[in-house]
Amino acid sequence: MKIAISGKGGVGKTLLAAFLSRVFAESGYSVLAIDADPNSNLAATIGFPQPEEIAPISEMSALIEERTGARPGRGASFFKLNPKVDDLPEKYSLKYNGIRLMVMGRIKRGGTGCYCPENALLQALITHLLVFRNEVVILDMEAGIEHLGRATAKAVDKLIIVVEPSRRSIETAYRIDKLAQDTGLHNIAVVGNKVRSQSDTEFLISSLPGFNFLGFIPYDQALVEADISNRPLLDSSTQIITEVKNIYHALLSTAQSSEATN
Amino acid sequence: MKIAISGKGGVGKTLLAAFLSRVFAESGYSVLAIDADPNSNLAATIGFPQPEEIAPISEMSALIEERTGARPGRGASFFKLNPKVDDLPEKYSLKYNGIRLMVMGRIKRGGTGCYCPENALLQALITHLLVFRNEVVILDMEAGIEHLGRATAKAVDKLIIVVEPSRRSIETAYRIDKLAQDTGLHNIAVVGNKVRSQSDTEFLISSLPGFNFLGFIPYDQALVEADISNRPLLDSSTQIITEVKNIYHALLSTAQSSEATN
Numbered sequence: 001m002k003i004a005i006s007g008k009g010g011v012g013k014t015l016l017a018a019f020l021s022r023v024f025a026e027s028g029y030s031v032l033a034i035d036a037d038p039n040s041n042l043a044a045t046i047g048f049p050q051p052e053e054i055a056p057i058s059e060m061s062a063l064i065e066e067r068t069g070a071r072p073g074r075g076a077s078f079f080k081l082n083p084k085v086d087d088l089p090e091k092y093s094l095k096y097n098g099i100r101l102m103v104m105g106r107i108k109r110g111g112t113g114c115y116c117p118e119n120a121l122l123q124a125l126i127t128h129l130l131v132f133r134n135e136v137v138i139l140d141m142e143a144g145i146e147h148l149g150r151a152t153a154k155a156v157d158k159l160i161i162v163v164e165p166s167r168r169s170i171e172t173a174y175r176i177d178k179l180a181q182d183t184g185l186h187n188i189a190v191v192g193n194k195v196r197s198q199s200d201t202e203f204l205i206s207s208l209p210g211f212n213f214l215g216f217i218p219y220d221q222a223l224v225e226a227d228i229s230n231r232p233l234l235d236s237s238t239q240i241i242t243e244v245k246n247i248y249h250a251l252l253s254t255a256q257s258s259e260a261t262n
Numbered sequence: 263m264k265i266a267i268s269g270k271g272g273v274g275k276t277l278l279a280a281f282l283s284r285v286f287a288e289s290g291y292s293v294l295a296i297d298a299d300p301n302s303n304l305a306a307t308i309g310f311p312q313p314e315e316i317a318p319i320s321e322m323s324a325l326i327e328e329r330t331g332a333r334p335g336r337g338a339s340f341f342k343l344n345p346k347v348d349d350l351p352e353k354y355s356l357k358y359n360g361i362r363l364m365v366m367g368r369i370k371r372g373g374t375g376c377y378c379p380e381n382a383l384l385q386a387l388i389t390h391l392l393v394f395r396n397e398v399v400i401l402d403m404e405a406g407i408e409h410l411g412r413a414t415a416k417a418v419d420k421l422i423i424v425v426e427p428s429r430r431s432i433e434t435a436y437r438i439d440k441l442a443q444d445t446g447l448h449n450i451a452v453v454g455n456k457v458r459s460q461s462d463t464e465f466l467i468s469s470l471p472g473f474n475f476l477g478f479i480p481y482d483q484a485l486v487e488a489d490i491s492n493r494p495l496l497d498s499s500t501q502i503i504t505e506v507k508n509i510y511h512a513l514l515s516t517a518q519s520s521e522a523t524n
Contacts, residue, residue, distance in 0.1 A: 010272010167489050227429050
C-alpha cells in the first residue's frame with residue numbers, strides 16, 4: 001500500500017506519518033517512510049538518532065541513471081528497472097525501529113530557485129516502486145499535492161488529508177481534494193488532528209460533508225511538552241497511539257474492501 | 263519598507279501579515295499586502311468580503327510585458343519601467359480597510375507541476391516595486407524562502423521569521439535564516455507566536471540565541487473561536503492587536519536606526 005499524507009502546513013502531517021509508520025512497523029509491515037516536505041523533519045519526529053546522515057533522494061539521480069539507463073527528468077517511461085522497497089540502496093535510506101526512511105532533501109543554499117527536478121525524481125520513485133502485500137510506503141507530503149503528477153497519483157493507493165479545527169485547514173483540504181481529483185487520485189480520506197472537544201469533532205465533520213474520516217487524533221499537551229523537552233515524540237502519548245491504531249485498522253479495512261470490489 | 267514574513271507552516275505567518283497590515287494601515291501607511299503562499303489565504307484572514315475576485319499575479323505576465331517590453335522569466339534586468347505601489351492596476355489588486363492586496367494565485371488544476379514561473383514574476387514585482395516613505399509592502403511567504411532570488415532578497419528590507427513554541431518551528435527558523443543569509447538578506451528578525459506562558463517565551467529565546475525578537479504574540483482562544491465561528495479575525499483579540507502594535511513600533515525603530523547608520 002502506498003499512502004500519501006497532505007494538508008495545510010502545521011496540521012500534523014509529519015506527526016501522523018511518524019505515528020502511522022510506527023503502528024505499521026509494529027504490526028509486522030515493512031515500512032518505507034518518505035519525507036517529501038523540504039520544510040518538515042520526519043526523521044527527527046520518528047526519532048532517528050542521526051537524521052542528517054541520510055543522503056537525500058535528490059542525490060540519487062546518478063544512481064537512477066546507473067541502474068535504469070535513464071536520466072531523471074526525461075520522463076518516467078524511460079525507467080526500465082522497477083525498484084523494490086527491499087532493494088533500495090542503504091546509502092539513501094536509514095532504518096530505525098523497523099522503519100526505513102528516505103528524505104527528499106532540502107535546498108542547501110539560498111537563491112537556487114526551482115525545486116521541480118527533485119519532485120520529478122520523487123514522482124519516478126513513487127510510481128515505479130513495487131510494493132508487496134506486507135509492505136507500506138508512507139509519504140509525508142508538502143502542503144498541496146501539485147507536484148504529484150498524473151502517473152504518481154495513480155500509483156498512490158490512498159491520500160490522507162490531515163485537518164485541524166480551523167477554517168484555513170478546511171479550505172486547504174478542499175483545495176487538495178480538488179487537485180487530487182483532477183490528477184486522477186480519487187481514494188481520499190481525512191484525519192482530524194488536535195481535536196480538543198466533541199464540538200471540534202462536530203466542526204470538522206460538518207465542514208467536510210461527504211468526506212470519509214478515518215479518525216480524530218486528540219490534542220495532547222504531553223506531546224507538546226515532549227517536543228519542547230526534546231523527548232521521543234512517539235512514546236509521549238498513549239491517547240494518540242490508540243487513535244492512530246484505529247486509523248491503521250480503518251485504512252486496512254478500506255484497502256481490503258477496495259481490493260474486493262476491484 | 264518591504265517586509266517578508268516566513269516560518270514553518272502553521273506558525274501564523276498569515277495571521278501576522280494580516281494584523282501587521284491592519285496596524286500599518288491604521289497608522290496612515292499605504293499598505294500593499296501580497297499573498298505569496300499558494301496554501302494560505304491572506305485575503306480571508308484580513309476579512310476581504312470577496313477574496314476570490316482578485317486576479318492572481320500569475321495572470322499579470324501579459325500586463326508586465328505590455329508595460330515593460332519584457333517577457334517575464336527572461337530576467338529582471340529586462341524591466342524598464344518601475345511599477346509604483348499606487349500605480350498597480352486595480353484588476354490585480356483589491357482594497358479593503360485601507361489594505362491593498364495582491365495574490366500570487368493558486369494552482370488551479372492538479373498535475374500541472376512547476377510553480378517556478380509564478381515565483382519569477384513575484385520576484386520581478388518585489389524587486390522593481392518603488393516604495394516610498396509612507397508605504398509598506400508586506401509579503402506573506404511560503405515556508406522557506408528558496409524562491410527569493412538574490413536580487414529580490416536585496417530588495418526586501420526585513421525578513422520576519424515567525425516561530426511557535428515547538429522544536430520543528432525552531433529548526434525551520436534556522437533553515438530559513440541560513441537560506442536568507444546565503445541569498446544576501448541579513449536584516450532578519452523573529453516573532454514568537456502562540457505563546458501561552460513565560461516558559462514558552464524563555465524556550466523561544468533560549469532556542470534562538472543571537473536572534474532579534476520583535477515581540478511575542480500570545481495564544482488567544484478568542485481568535486480560535488472567531489475562526490471556527492467565521493467571525494472577523496482581526497477584531498477578535500485585543501491582546502494580539504496590542505502586541506502587534508509593539509512589533510510595528512519595533513519594526514519602525516530598527517528601520518530608522520538602519521537608515522541612520524547607512
